Amino acid sequence: MISVLTKTIGLGAVTGLRSMLGPAMLCFYLNREPQSFKRRALKLSSLQKVTTVMAVGELIGDKLPFAPDRVNPTALAGRALMGALVGAILFKDGGKSAYRGGIIGGVTAMLAAGVGYYLRKKVGQATEIEDPYLGAAEDLIAIGSGFTMVTY
DSSP states (O other), X not given: OOOHHXXXXXXXXXXXXXXXXXXXXXXXXXXXXXXSTHHHHOOOHHHHHHHHHHHHHHHHHTTSTTOOOTTSHHHHHHHHHHHHHHHHHHHHHTTSOHHHHHHHHHHHHHHHHHHHHHXXXXXXXXXXXXXXXXXXXXXXXXXXXXXXXXXX
């Protein structure tokens, strides 16, 4: 069983790589957990559908040449906000401080966004692999990591 802190860091990092993938994975996780606070707070099946569609759209849009860099201040702020939301909900669901979870999730998302961006650029320069292919590889890493965080 993965701890709440590990899930928060993991989904925060996933959110840093793909801003809507973390929230989509969180909804998937909360819908699978019968003892989750979702029973008391909100119905997530519709939200899961919306976040999944948004995550798929982002996976496609990331490959387009006019997609903004994730380290652009506006994009980075959005990732930090989504990471904070994911972290706060995970911590609250685990009976811990939502504030602390939000800080951890938001900071992790920002760090992962920067590391992922610069690593992708460096790998592209070193290997001459075209950016859309690197983006697809990054998608697989983010999806695999996210599913690991929410299924164990």
